[in-house]
Amino acid sequence: MPDNKISTFDVTKIRNNFPVLNQKIYGKPLIYFDNGATTQKPQVVIDTMSKLHSEHNSNVHRGVHYLSEQMTEMYESARKKVQDYLNAQYSHEIIFTSGVTASINAVAYSFGEAYIKENDEVIVSEMEHHSNIVPWQLMCKRKGAHLKVIPINAQGELLLDEYKKLINSKTKLVAIVHVSNSLGTINPVKEIVAIAHKNNIPVLIDGAQAIQHQKVDVQDIDCDFYAFSGHKAYGPTGIGVLYGKERWLNEMPPYQGGGDMIDRVRFEHTTYDDLPFKFEAGTPNYIGAIGLGAALDYLTGIGLDNIQNYEKKLLDYGTDKLTALNGLKLYGAAGNKTCIFSFLLNNIHSYDVGMFLDKMGIAVRTGHHCTQPLWEHYKVEGSVRASLAFYNTLEEIDYLCEALKEIQKMFK
Amino acid sequence: MTIQEIQEEIINEFKTFDNEMDKYNELIKLGTDLSPIDSKYKTEDNLIKGCQVKTWFHSAFKDGKIFYDIDSISIIIKGFIVLLIRVFSGQKPEDIKNADLYFIDEIGLRENFSPLRANSLFKLVDRIKSDAAFYESKQNNE
Numbered sequence: 440m441p442d443n444k445i446s447t448f449d450v451t452k453i454r455n456n457f458p459v460l461n462q463k464i465y466g467k468p469l470i471y472f473d474n475g476a477t478t479q480k481p482q483v484v485i486d487t488m489s490k491l492h493s494e495h496n497s498n499v500h501r502g503v504h505y506l507s508e509q510m511t512e513m514y515e516s517a518r519k520k521v522q523d524y525l526n527a528q529y530s531h532e533i534i535f536t537s538g539v540t541a542s543i544n545a546v547a548y549s550f551g552e553a554y555i556k557e558n559d560e561v562i563v564s565e566m567e568h569h570s571n572i573v574p575w576q577l578m579c580k581r582k583g584a585h586l587k588v589i590p591i592n593a594q595g596e597l598l599l600d601e602y603k604k605l606i607n608s609k610t611k612l613v614a615i616v617h618v619s620n621s622l623g624t625i626n627p628v629k630e631i632v633a634i635a636h637k638n639n640i641p642v643l644i645d646g647a648q649a650i651q652h653q654k655v656d657v658q659d660i661d662c663d664f665y666a667f668s669g670h671k672a673y674g675p676t677g678i679g680v681l682y683g684k685e686r687w688l689n690e691m692p693p694y695q696g697g698g699d700m701i702d703r704v705r706f707e708h709t710t711y712d713d714l715p716f717k718f719e720a721g722t723p724n725y726i727g728a729i730g731l732g733a734a735l736d737y738l739t740g741i742g743l744d745n746i747q748n749y750e751k752k753l754l755d756y757g758t759d760k761l762t763a764l765n766g767l768k769l770y771g772a773a774g775n776k777t778c779i780f781s782f783l784l785n786n787i788h789s790y791d792v793g794m795f796l797d798k799m800g801i802a803v804r805t806g807h808h809c810t811q812p813l814w815e816h817y818k819v820e821g822s823v824r825a826s827l828a829f830y831n832t833l834e835e836i837d838y839l840c841e842a843l844k845e846i847q848k849m850f851k
Numbered sequence: 852m853t854i855q856e857i858q859e860e861i862i863n864e865f866k867t868f869d870n871e872m873d874k875y876n877e878l879i880k881l882g883t884d885l886s887p888i889d890s891k892y893k894t895e896d897n898l899i900k901g902c903q904v905k906t907w908f909h910s911a912f913k914d915g916k917i918f919y920d921i922d923s924i925s926i927i928i929k930g931f932i933v934l935l936i937r938v939f940s941g942q943k944p945e946d947i948k949n950a951d952l953y954f955i956d957e958i959g960l961r962e963n964f965s966p967l968r969a970n971s972l973f974k975l976v977d978r979i980k981s982d983a984a985f986y987e988s989k990q991n992n993e
Contacts, residue, residue: 849879
């Protein structure tokens, strides 16, 4: 694999690693500000995926032949890479899924089956993505349990005192987002976990928007589950991770049955394989997992600290520039946040702003960003969201501001 | 005027615009002037389902013709609504149902009607057509 170590952060060099960035949209240079939806792929991930298909493809865990053994080794090595990236205690605590949504649904089903009874409670927050709300609602409906919601303040920060008040003897799980996809708020997950653990309540963290921006150490956070998606961390689509503490994963029943996850199958009774295979029924997305491994190698090569520092510069610069723009209202002003700018421009609908930004070569997302309850809090239907990554530049932020001024003129 | 004649008229009007942005400026102008939907029709039931941009649809059938009251929260969508109402309002159900909406291609704004876009225009045209089919069959059964 090529060495992607970059000792000094050089955004021009980094941009050269992402071929998709080098193109024009409607004749304008592409400014890709939709990284919250998905990130672009570095050449090393693209090459890895292509090489796997053209030189190595074979199903894992089944064969006695050379290619299968080789692929199995690469697949398990990818699991080890994720373990190292998250600093998990064991590699069998890493379950490959199709993404965060699948990871959370897996816990909602398996944990629900094992531990949730009628009138139990699960705590989520007002800023959750729908994928960390709906699976719990389904589980609550199945079990006759109830969902409790931690409110937020005007800046988009969780009200921890309210969280403490929600905890009681009926609380069985806390499921909380690490970084808000709509506001960029970085939640104090370590503190949230500590509060829950004092009451012997496990915590699941949705890390979809965190893992690509900062170091995540699941042992330090001490969370019980951590979920993320590969495609938001510069890896391929269709691959995700569920980290779970060994204790929980051993106790929880599997949520899907099929090949690869069994020990012995009889019509009367089936016993399951050990971790992690118990939770990986069917042929896994081994090529996606290895591609994700390449993406994580790439990120550690650049250095998560370097990424975080550079993105902080983008955040500070962008916040200053956008708040100086008359008629623009930013949503999310948490003291600790990632480089996400959620805003509305005058009284122009977010779709109209997004459509014109597209015409100017700027890719953003508009609407509710799958966090409808959050926008109900702000009494608006959604926003324009510019979500930046470490390949974005200060000049691109300038261009965004100029484009927004142009749009204001059109709607005058 | 027939649906075809109205479409030709719109195509000719849009020929005067040199570039795409001028066309969108015209849509903004049209959208700003769209009369808001009667508040009694601005209901959850009248929302076009599955669209990120809230758009309300109501139609009335009078003397064999359909008349529309449509509204949206997006000015651009409103601009298109003005054009669609101009083409279809006051026409017969069978003519609406069978109409080929070629003016969208001719004025060069087809991308806005793609089913892949987050707006409501594709579904709105669909709704106009199915609504016309409903009135047509109702008329035939009377």
